[in-house]
Amino acid sequence: MKVVRASERTTRNAPASNFSGTVFSDEVVTGVAPSKLRASVVSFTPGARTFWHTHPVGQTLYCLSGVGRVQKEGEKVQALHPGDTVLIPPGVKHWHGAAPDRLFSHLAMSENGPNGEGTNWLEAVSEEDYRAAP
Ligand code: MN
Numbered sequence: 001m002k003v004v005r006a007s008e009r010t011t012r013n014a015p016a017s018n019f020s021g022t023v024f025s026d027e028v029v030t031g032v033a034p035s036k037l038r039a040s041v042v043s044f045t046p047g048a049r050t051f052w053h054t055h056p057v058g059q060t061l062y063c064l065s066g067v068g069r070v071q072k073e074g075e076k077v078q079a080l081h082p083g084d085t086v087l088i089p090p091g092v093k094h095w096h097g098a099a100p101d102r103l104f105s106h107l108a109m110s111e112n113g114p115n116g117e118g119t120n121w122l123e124a125v126s127e128e129d130y131r132a133a134p
Contacts, residue, residue, distance in 0.1 A: 063104075
């Protein structure tokens with residue numbers, strides 16, 4: 001086994017190609033085959049969120065701090081609080097992020113698909129969709 005010290009890794013900026021606003025990512029694990037596990041702590045500043053996207057094997061979000069938002073396409077926006085867990089099935093179009101006026105962080109867990117495929121990124125979430133009341 002191995003203990004990876006926090007001091008050995010640096011916080012990364014999430015790319016503007018897939019996220020709106022300022023978002024930081026701290027890697028927890030990128031599994032080595034046969035593991036397909038991927039986990040990271042993602043921290044969103046107020047108003048920041050992902051683009052719309054899908055995951056080949058789904059995704060689990062465990063909410064750590066602050067107040068967040070999540071939406072499945074065609075359904076209402078939902079508020080998220082620490083201790084909440086979001087189970088996102090494979091192929092379901094959705095986004096997640098911070099509330100407009102609050103910081104938010106979650107542990108994001110997913111697996112790559114059978115052929116190694118990762119997240120399928122789509123278009124940005126519009127202000128109208130983002131600002132809808134949960
Ligand atoms: Mn997701």
